Amino acid sequence: MTLDELYDIDPYGLKKEEKEKLLLDGLKALTRKHAENCDEYSAILRVLGTDIDGIKSTSDVPYIPVRLFKEYELRSVPKEEIVKTMTSSGTSGQKVSKIFLDKENVRSQTKTLAAIISSYIGKQRLPLLLLDTEMVKKDRSMFSARGAGIIGFTTFGRGTEYALDENMDIDIDKVSAFCDKHKGEAVLMFGYTYMIWQYVIRVLEDKGISFPFEKAIVFHIGGWKKLKDQAVDTLEYNERLSKVLGGNVEVHNYYGMAEQLGSVFVECEYGHMHCSNYSDVHIRRSYDFSDAEIGEKGLIELISLLPTSYPGHALLTEDEGVVLGEDDCPCGRCGKYFKIFGRIKGAELRGCSDTYEKR
Numbered sequence: 001m002t003l004d005e006l007y008d009i010d011p012y013g014l015k016k017e018e019k020e021k022l023l024l025d026g027l028k029a030l031t032r033k034h035a036e037n038c039d040e041y042s043a044i045l046r047v048l049g050t051d052i053d054g055i056k057s058t059s060d061v062p063y064i065p066v067r068l069f070k071e072y073e074l075r076s077v078p079k080e081e082i083v084k085t086m087t088s089s090g091t092s093g094q095k096v097s098k099i100f101l102d103k104e105n106v107r108s109q110t111k112t113l114a115a116i117i118s119s120y121i122g123k124q125r126l127p128l129l130l131l132d133t134e135m136v137k138k139d140r141s142m143f144s145a146r147g148a149g150i151i152g153f154t155t156f157g158r159g160t161e162y163a164l165d166e167n168m169d170i171d172i173d174k175v176s177a178f179c180d181k182h183k184g185e186a187v188l189m190f191g192y193t194y195m196i197w198q199y200v201i202r203v204l205e206d207k208g209i210s211f212p213f214e215k216a217i218v219f220h221i222g223g224w225k226k227l228k229d230q231a232v233d234t235l236e237y238n239e240r241l242s243k244v245l246g247g248n249v250e251v252h253n254y255y256g257m258a259e260q261l262g263s264v265f266v267e268c269e270y271g272h273m274h275c276s277n278y279s280d281v282h283i284r285r286s287y288d289f290s291d292a293e294i295g296e297k298g299l300i301e302l303i304s305l306l307p308t309s310y311p312g313h314a315l316l317t318e319d320e321g322v323v324l325g326e327d328d329c330p331c332g333r334c335g336k337y338f339k340i341f342g343r344i345k346g347a348e349l350r351g352c353s354d355t356y357e358k359r
Helices: 016-037 039-048 103-121 145-156 172-181 193-207 225-229 234-244
Strands: 084-087 098-101 126-133 142-144 157-164 186-192 215-221 249-255 265-267 279-284 298-304 314-326 336-343
Touching: 016 039, 016 314, 098 103, 103 145, 103 215, 103 265, 126 145, 126 172, 126 193, 126 215, 145 157, 145 186, 157 172, 157 193, 186 193, 193 215, 193 234, 234 249, 279 314, 279 336
Parallel strands: 084 142, 126 157, 126 186, 186 215, 215 249
Antiparallel strands: 084 098, 249 265, 279 298, 298 314, 314 336
16 A cells, blocks of 8 residues: 555554554665665664565664754755755754655655644634744745644644734734634644743733633644643643633644654544554663563654655654553544653753743
């Protein structure tokens, strides 16, 4: 089954055996392609002694540390075919990852994200309120993860408005007008986890303002480090966000990174992060990088069918997590579902919403 054929079925419709075969075939093909076209990746495989033909499971596919993208410019297509260069977010002074995308990779990322998000909101385009500032769209040729996320979500909306002004202050009048204009409709919102907390939830609470949205679907992404420092968990975050947006709010946190943009893992109504047909996770034991069992905590490895222009199809992250189950979530979606605990100690701080400081 090709990636294009995969778009014709439910993005959470494949069960374990069928999905493993699909991913294995695709990942082996990507490993071979990148080995033939990226010198640095080829050198890594030689050091590892990788026999691509001998790969028998997705767990055997050689993975690389996500941090390598901060040290090397890894690409598997000629420079003249690159149409976008993604950069990860980082605090001041940190190196950033550079991800090189050709037209094929941009197309697959866009179609995959659309398939996943549409499975939660439907095919229709909803009125969209971005819980961010329009100033994030400064350079359309050099995308940061935050800017790309903002722009990517505009494809699901119509009549798009930005809730924050250039000073990161919430524009009460603009949001009120948006709410009035779309009275009786479901509306879509998107933003970054900590920024929503800092510049929307807490500000509205301090002002004693609650907008009377009749139904809001909110997607948010980003690190939780600062929220944990403030003793805020997912349940409290969702409850307080719901209160300032009228009460009838469906909240979906999701997990992803610039190095595998498009392969997002969305939180279902039971609070579980889900793998779609296009991607998967393995949990690696930190002491020997072997496969952890279901319920066993370890480092998260992300695998994806999307990275064709760079060797990002199997990445070892610096995040800890645990697989909770597979094909048996109460929400009915097939595939693995998991929980994220956050960054390992000593890892660099990263994340779009963690790195912004109001000036």
